[in-house]
Amino acid sequence: MTETCPAPEDRIRTVACSRTEQVHVIMPGDCNQSFRLFGGRLMEWVDVVAAVVARRHSGCEVTTASIDRLDFLAPAKLNDLVVLQGRLVYVGHSSMLICVDTFVEDPECESAQRTLVNRAFVTMIALGRDKRPTGVPALLPETEAEKADYELGRARREAARQAAHAGVNPA
Ligand SMILES: CC(C)(COP(=O)(O)OP(=O)(O)OC[C@H]1O[C@@H](n2cnc3c(N)ncnc32)[C@H](O)[C@@H]1OP(=O)(O)O)[C@@H](O)C(=O)NCCC(=O)NCCS
Numbered sequence: 001m002t003e004t005c006p007a008p009e010d011r012i013r014t015v016a017c018s019r020t021e022q023v024h025v026i027m028p029g030d031c032n033q034s035f036r037l038f039g040g041r042l043m044e045w046v047d048v049v050a051a052v053v054a055r056r057h058s059g060c061e062v063t064t065a066s067i068d069r070l071d072f073l074a075p076a077k078l079n080d081l082v083v084l085q086g087r088l089v090y091v092g093h094s095s096m097l098i099c100v101d102t103f104v105e106d107p108e109c110e111s112a113q114r115t116l117v118n119r120a121f122v123t124m125i126a127l128g129r130d131k132r133p134t135g136v137p138a139l140l141p142e143t144e145a146e147k148a149d150y151e152l153g154r155a156r157r158e159a160a161r162q163a164a165h166a167g168v169n170p171a
Contacts (some may be wrong), residue, residue: 007059015146018056020086022049037076042102046070046120047084050098054124057088057096058136065095065123068160074104074117081105083114089121090153094133096124097153101104121156122123 005017024030030041036160047064054062076082080138083103099121103114128134141150 010137012140013057014140015088015149016054016142018088020049020052020056021044022052022084022086024082024084026076026080026082028078031078035078037080037082039070039072042072042076042082042118043067043070044102045082045084046102046118046122049100050083050122050124053088053098054096054126057091057139058126060125060126060128060134060136061131062096062124064146065125066160068121068156069122070118070120072118074115076117078102080118081156087149088139089149090099090157091136091139092157093135094126095157096126096136097157098122099149 001141006013020045024045026037028035030037033040047067051064081104083105084100085103086100088096089099099119101116102118102120104117105114125133126136137149141147
């Protein structure tokens, strides 16, 4: 986090204030018999990165409400570097929509080229001291990309609401 970020109680924060990156080396215990990364392990890492983004934005304890969705676009294998990047896309009253992109970097590749292997959208809810949902600071999208993301997030949230009312799975 940068030192110029306002405290959560200032009620408006930028995307940069909570942006989070996490890097893992894929170890034997993370792999299946074919030395490929377990999908469940990646889900755990995605959940943790999203929770860190949400905690940095809200300053609160958070809980996962939904993960939408996990597509495995390419395999990650033993000894690869896995880079997860999380950023806040949209906030409601207590909910925060976070996008987590996962890349694989081949450590033996000199150019260290990154391949996108997954993009997930995670909704985290801020909890107050009573463990009930509580309000979070507003989000200030600054760049053109962040503004486009914000509109996408608003549309995703509205689609999820309508699907919930219609009794269907929004994914
Ligand atoms: C998520 C949870 C806190 C919501 O509680 P609730 O009493 O339904 O709260 P509300 O109806 O007041 O909704 C609070 C917010 O959550 C959002 N929300 C609730 N369920 C949601 C879902 N499935 N997906 C996305 N957002 C959801 C609401 O839209 C609302 O957002 P807003 O405040 O920005 O408008 C509650 O369902 C819960 O504790 N679930 C279990 C979470 C958990 O254990 N996660 C770990 C999984 S192993």
